[in-house]
Structure formats: structure tokens, C-alpha cells
Amino acid sequence: MTELLVQQLVNWITLGCIYALLAIGFSLIFGVLNVIHFSHGDVATTAPFISLALAQALATAVGASSPAWLVISVPAAMFAVGLIGVLLDKLVIRRFRDAPAMMALVATVALGIVIRELIRHLYPQGSNPHAFPRLVSGMAFEVSGVAISWFALLVVVLTVALVVMLFVFLRLTPLGLRIRAASEDRIVARMMGIRDARVFRATFFIASAIGATAGLLFASYAGVTRFDFGVMAGLLGFSAAVIGGLGSMPGAILGGLIIAGIEVLAQTFVPDGASYRLVFVFLLVIAVLIFRPAGLLGRTVMEKV
Amino acid sequence: MQGSASLAAPGKAAAAVFAIASQLCGAAFLYLILKVDGGWQVVGLLALLGFGFYLLERLPWIGDYALASFARAPLVAMATAAVIVVAFPFVVGSNTYMLHLLIVAQLYAVLALALNFQLGSANIPNFATGASYGIGAYVSALLAINFGISFWLTLPVAALAATLFGFIIGIPSMRTRDTYLALVTIAFGVVVQQLLNNFSWTGGPNGLVGIPAPSLFGHSFADPLVIFGWKLPSQANFYYLAAALVVVAIVTAHRLHGSRIGLAWNALRADEIAAKAQGINVAWFKVLAFAVDAFLAAFAGTIYAFYVSYISPDNFTFLVSVTIMTMVIVGGMDNIFGVIVGAFMLTILPEKLRAFADYRLLFFGVVIIGFLMIRPQGLFPQRMRRYGGDL
Numbered sequence: 001m002t003e004l005l006v007q008q009l010v011n012w013i014t015l016g017c018i019y020a021l022l023a024i025g026f027s028l029i030f031g032v033l034n035v036i037h038f039s040h041g042d043v044a045t046t047a048p049f050i051s052l053a054l055a056q057a058l059a060t061a062v063g064a065s066s067p068a069w070l071v072i073s074v075p076a077a078m079f080a081v082g083l084i085g086v087l088l089d090k091l092v093i094r095r096f097r098d099a100p101a102m103m104a105l106v107a108t109v110a111l112g113i114v115i116r117e118l119i120r121h122l123y124p125q126g127s128n129p130h131a132f133p134r135l136v137s138g139m140a141f142e143v144s145g146v147a148i149s150w151f152a153l154l155v156v157v158l159t160v161a162l163v164v165m166l167f168v169f170l171r172l173t174p175l176g177l178r179i180r181a182a183s184e185d186r187i188v189a190r191m192m193g194i195r196d197a198r199v200f201r202a203t204f205f206i207a208s209a210i211g212a213t214a215g216l217l218f219a220s221y222a223g224v225t226r227f228d229f230g231v232m233a234g235l236l237g238f239s240a241a242v243i244g245g246l247g248s249m250p251g252a253i254l255g256g257l258i259i260a261g262i263e264v265l266a267q268t269f270v271p272d273g274a275s276y277r278l279v280f281v282f283l284l285v286i287a288v289l290i291f292r293p294a295g296l297l298g299r300t301v302m303e304k305v
Numbered sequence: 306m307q308g309s310a311s312l313a314a315p316g317k318a319a320a321a322v323f324a325i326a327s328q329l330c331g332a333a334f335l336y337l338i339l340k341v342d343g344g345w346q347v348v349g350l351l352a353l354l355g356f357g358f359y360l361l362e363r364l365p366w367i368g369d370y371a372l373a374s375f376a377r378a379p380l381v382a383m384a385t386a387a388v389i390v391v392a393f394p395f396v397v398g399s400n401t402y403m404l405h406l407l408i409v410a411q412l413y414a415v416l417a418l419a420l421n422f423q424l425g426s427a428n429i430p431n432f433a434t435g436a437s438y439g440i441g442a443y444v445s446a447l448l449a450i451n452f453g454i455s456f457w458l459t460l461p462v463a464a465l466a467a468t469l470f471g472f473i474i475g476i477p478s479m480r481t482r483d484t485y486l487a488l489v490t491i492a493f494g495v496v497v498q499q500l501l502n503n504f505s506w507t508g509g510p511n512g513l514v515g516i517p518a519p520s521l522f523g524h525s526f527a528d529p530l531v532i533f534g535w536k537l538p539s540q541a542n543f544y545y546l547a548a549a550l551v552v553v554a555i556v557t558a559h560r561l562h563g564s565r566i567g568l569a570w571n572a573l574r575a576d577e578i579a580a581k582a583q584g585i586n587v588a589w590f591k592v593l594a595f596a597v598d599a600f601l602a603a604f605a606g607t608i609y610a611f612y613v614s615y616i617s618p619d620n621f622t623f624l625v626s627v628t629i630m631t632m633v634i635v636g637g638m639d640n641i642f643g644v645i646v647g648a649f650m651l652t653i654l655p656e657k658l659r660a661f662a663d664y665r666l667l668f669f670g671v672v673i674i675g676f677l678m679i680r681p682q683g684l685f686p687q688r689m690r691r692y693g694g695d696l
Contacts, residue, residue, distance in 0.1 A: 231624075286492045289485055
């Protein structure tokens with residue numbers, strides 16, 4: 001029993017970290033632009049494909065395939081996806097920041113379709129699932145009879161590192177200060193001489209690169225990646241961000257952990273829970289929003305008349 | 306009121322001629338776009354359509370004139386519309402693919418009109434229309450398959466079941482709003498779709514097969530329709546049924562728009578707090594919008610289930626709800642005519658883009674994004690309410 005418990009605990013933490021990374025992107029972008037970037041999940045899903053393609057290219061260039069190529073390609077993919085995020089913002093999303101919320105939602109859903117189709121067409125045999133290896137293999141140590149893999153450790157360490165870096169960046173650097181100012185009030189921030197174009201660029205780069213990490217880790221966790229993984233990744237990441245409270249970083253992390261928790265719980269303790277896991281996840285989402293309409297850590301905005 | 310239309314106040318005869326001619330043009334265009342098959346022809350027709358909207362935008366008096374003439378000769382306009390709708394299958398003849406597209410487009414028009422009560426009139430996001438549609442389809446299909454209940458009886462039962470669902474989704478809407486409410490409806494939609502996908506009694510991912518065709522006065526809808534010696538394919542039965550439903554939906558939408566309920570929804574859209582201060586029961590009207598949406602969507606679902614005689618959870622996914630939402634936004638929120646045009650365009654366009662084969666969805670996504678950027682107010686933006694004015 002303890003073995004099962006520890007094993008599920010590890011699963012929960014791993015998945016929770018991945019969802020939290022996705023949710024952070026949603027929350028960050030919403031905080032600054034007030035736009036739900038629904039294609040964020042699809043942007044994140046481009047990362048494993050880019051990384052696979054890069055590894056392939058490296059292998060053919062050098063003439064020998066090696067697992068190291070993939071590891072090298074990972075940071076490059078993160079950087080590339082960050083740039084993709086900036087490009088999408090410039091081309092599409094920025095134009096909807098002052099439009100009604102539903103307009104932006106529909107536009108970014110359509111953008112998600114475009115990204116998915118592009119993956120499918122540009123990647124060789126993009127319609128098929130592609131195997132994605134574990135970034136690190138082997139077992140690190142044992143806890144009460146359960147071996148903890150290096151991979152789980154990597155996910156946790158990477159997530160904590162990214163969160164700490166993001167926190168330091170937002171709190172202690174001038175650009176971070178500007179991002180926080182713009183998310184507080186964009187117009188006042190402009191009046192204080194903050195160029196919002198730069199802020200948007202930075203926000204999208206960071207959010208997309210963090211999302212790319214989540215996409216890579218998820219592909220590595222699942223062992224496979226497919227062009228349409230982005231739909232569910234987007235829905236789950238968005239849900240995590242919303243139940244945590246949009247615009248709140250701790251909320252996004254909490255939301256990710258909760259969503260992963262209910263998923264793992266359903267799979268472990270409910271008969272046939274694996275196929276019903278989404279039902280449980282979204283029932284929880286509904287319940288949370290009924291009792292805390294602005295999310296768990298979200299600020300309730302009083303409406304002024 | 307008179308002043309705005311003085312330039313273009315048409316005489317009775319001119320109005321009647323205009324009403325007939327414009328509708329015939331519309332029908333001819335619809336026929337052509339259904340008929341053509343090559344990629345360039347489709348692009349050409351789309352360019353023509355774009356030019357038409359450009360003219361409408363540049364010369365606003367055309368729109369005013371059209372509106373004025375339809376208002377001046379309503380009987381002529383309605384009679385023309387009725388004749389066109391009834392005669393269309395005869396023109397199309399034995400081309401079942403065209404009829405199929407028309408049926409699906411009509412059902413989507415009903416769904417879009419249903420969603421329009423919320424998104425258009427009251428500005429409440431709802432991503433669960435697909436779920437209400439699915440509930441309608443599944444309830445009626447299950448009743449027909451397991452208990453042999455006739456189509457005409459399952460119609461109201463399915464509508465009631467979906468309305469109940471609408472009330473249930475409506476309840477959280479009293480507390481949440483905007484993005485949060487959008488997520489609640491998304492969550493409801495996913496839950497329903499996943500349950501349909503997993504329950505064994507709904508057939509799981511395989512769905513339900515062998516839904517019997519409805520019959521009316523001994524005439525089975527699976528048989529070809531014979532009118533005055535003309536033999537129409539069996540799809541024509543469903544075409545007329547769907548057309549009747551569209552008429553019901555239009556009348557409902559029109560009546561609701563003119564009633565105090567429609568006024569209350571518009572007040573909600575303009576300013577919720579001001580509406581509350583006016584003594585409008587905000588919570589009730591929000592829930593009501595969800596219920597009306599679900600009610601109409603269930604009708605469309607029932608007809609769909611009996612028409613294709615096979616349904617699976619894949620027909621009612623989140624993306625279906627988004628498509629319906631796109632139809633409302635593209636057509637023009639809170640504009641009955643615009644919403645119907647939006648539904649027809651977005652149903653027919655992806656089919657016609659088959660010429661682009663595998664790039665169809667990509668093209669579709671690009672068109673939607675481009676459209677939202679270029680014309681965010683929709684093809685036919687909502688018109689100002691005329692509070693008791695004539696015309």
C-alpha cells in the first residue's frame with residue numbers, strides 16, 4: 001500500500017509540475033494582456049516536435065545518432081518556441097487585447113487550429129504519434145521500496161528552478177518591474193514611460209518558453225507526442241490557471257497541483273478511473289468556481305459604479 | 306425615425322420588387338456556391354461575396370434601403386422566402402450532397418440562433434451549446450432505439466431534458482462571469498462529452514447506430530418524397546423538417562427580441578449593474594438564456610440524430626461549441642439574419658475548401674482569424690433597437 005501511495009505521490013508531483021508550468025503561461029499572459037491565449041497549449045506542443053526535428057538534423061549533420069542530440073536540442077526548442085510566442089503575439093493576439101473577451105477566445109482557438117495543422121503539415125508524417133524518449137533515464141534513489149526516477153527529479157528541479165527564476169525576474173529586474181506595472185494597469189504604465197510593446201514581447205517570450213518546457217516534459221513523461229496534444233494541454237493548463245485565480249503565479253502552481261491531484265486520485269482509487277479522469281477534473285473545476293468565483297487565490301474585483 | 310430612412314423610403318411596388326429580386330439573388334448565389342466544385346471557382350465566388358460586403362460597407366444606404374423595403378412589403382418578402390425555401394430541393398434535384406449540406410447548415414443555423422440568445426442578446430459566453438445539442442440527440446436516439454418511441458414524441462422529451470441541463474449550467478452563471486463563466490461552460494461541455502464517451506449505455510466511443518427514420522402520416526422519412534409527380538431524394542424530407550425548425554427558431558428569436566425578456570437581455574449586455582438597478586432579476590434572466598439555448602439546441606440535436614441515424618460523442622465536442630460560437634460572431638451578434646448567414650457560410654465553406662484537400666482546416670483557421678481582425682463586428686452588425694418606432 002505504501003508503495004502504491006509513494007508511486008502515486010511521485011506521479012502527482014510530476015504531472016502537477018507540468019500543469020503548473022502550463023498554467024503559469026496562461027496566467028502571465030492574462031495578467032498582462034487581459035487575453036486568454038487559448039492556443040498556448042498548442043504552442044507548447046510545438047516544442048517536442050521542434051526538438052525532435054533538431055535532434056534529427058544534428059544526427060544527420062554529424063553522421064551519428066546519439067541521445068545527447070536530444071538533450072542539446074531541448075534548450076534550443078525552448079528558445080525557438082519563445083520566439084514563436086512573440087511572433088504570434090505580434091501577428092494575431094495583440095490585436096485582440098482591447099476586443100471583447102469572447103472575440104479573443106474564439107480567435108485564439110482558431111489560432112490553435114492553425115498551429116496544430118501547421119505541425120501536421122510541416123513535420124514529416126505529422127499526423128502520426130511520434131515517440132519521444134525520456135530526457136534522462138535511470139533510477140535516482142529509493143523511498144520505501146519505490147525507485148524514484150531521475151526524470152521525476154528532473155521535472156521537479158526544473159520546475160522549481162523556473163519558478164524561482166521567474167519570481168526573481170519579476171521582482172528584482174527592471175523589465176520584471178515593468179511587466180508587473182503593465183499587468184497592474186496598462187494605461188498608467190504607459191504614462192510612466194513604459195513601452196508596452198517591449199513588455200508584451202518579454203511576456204510572450206517567457207510564457208511560451210515556460211510552456212515549451214511543459215510541452216517537452218509532458219512528451220517525455222508520456223513517451224510520445226502528437227500534433228493534437230495541445231487541445232487537452234490547453235484546456236487543463238487553462239483550468240489550472242483559472243481555479244488558481246488568473247493573474248496569480250502561486251495560484252497557477254496551486255491549480256496545477258490540484259488538477260494533477262484529482263487526475264491521479266481518480267486513476268488510482270476509482271474503478272475505470274482512467275477513462276473518467278477528465279470528468280472528475282472538470283467537475284472539480286465547476287465546484288471550485290461555484291464556491292470561489294474568482295479562483296482560489298484570485299483577487300475578487302469589486303465593481304465600481 | 307422617418308428622417309433616417311427618408312433618402313431611401315421606397316414605394317410599395319419598388320419595395321416588393323426589391324424584396325423579391327434581392328432574395329432571388331441570394332438564393333442564386335447559394336445555389337452557385339453549393340454547385341461549384343473547383344478551387345478557383347470557390348475563390349471567385351468568395352471574392353464576389355467580399356465585394357458585396359465591401360459595397361454594403363461603403364454605401365450604407367443599400368442596407369437601409371433593403372431593410373426599408375423588407376419592412377414596407379413584409380408579406381411579399383415572406384412569401385418569396387417561403388417559395389424559395391420550398392422550391393430549392395426541386396432546383397437541386399437529385400443532388401443529395403447539396404441537400405445534405407443544406408440540412409446541416411440549417412441545423413447549425415438553429416444552433417447559432419439558440420446561442421445568439423446568450424452570446425448576442427445578453428453577452429453571456431456559453432461553450433456548452435454542443436453539449437445541449439448532444440443531450441438532445443442522445444436522449445431522443447436512446448428513447449427511439451430502446452423503447453421504440455416515435456420521433457415526434459422524443460422531440461419534446463429531448464428538449465425538456467436539455468432545458469433541465471441548461472438550468473443546471475445556468476446556476477453557476479449567477480456567481481461567475483466572463484472568462485470564469487466561459488470555463489464553467491467549457492467544463493460542463495467536456496464533462497457531458499466525456500460521459501457520453503464512457504457510459505456503456507450510450508454506446509461509448511462507438512456511439513449509437515440504427516436510429517429509425519421518423520414517419521409522418523404513414524410516410525417514412527427514409528423513402529423518397531413524391532410531390533405532384535416530382536420525385537425528390539429522401540433527404541428532402543429532412544430538408545423540409547429542418548427548414549420548419551429554422552422558421553420556428555426565427556419566430557422564437559424575433560418574438561423574444563421584441564418582448565420584455567429580450568429587452569432585459571439587452572440591458573444585461575449593456576450594463577449588468579444598471580440592469581439590476583432597474584429592477585431586472587439578473588440571475589433569473591441569465592439562467593433563462595441558458596435554458597432557451599438548450600431547448601432549441603436539443604431540437605436541432607434530435608433532428609440531426611434521426612437524419613444521420615448514427616451519432617457518436619465526436620459530433621458534440623468542445624470544437625463544435627466553438628464553431629457555433631464563431632458562427633454567431635462572424636454573422637453578427639444579436640442579428641437574426643446575420644447569424645443565419647454566418648451559420649450557412651461556416652458550414653458550407655469548409656466543405657467547399659475540400660479543393661484544398663488536406664489544407665482545409667488550416668485555411669479555415671486562417672480565414673476565421675483574418676475575419677475577426679478585419680471585421681470584428683461581424684458581417685451584419687446588430688442594429689439599434691427601435692423602441693416602438695414605425696417602419
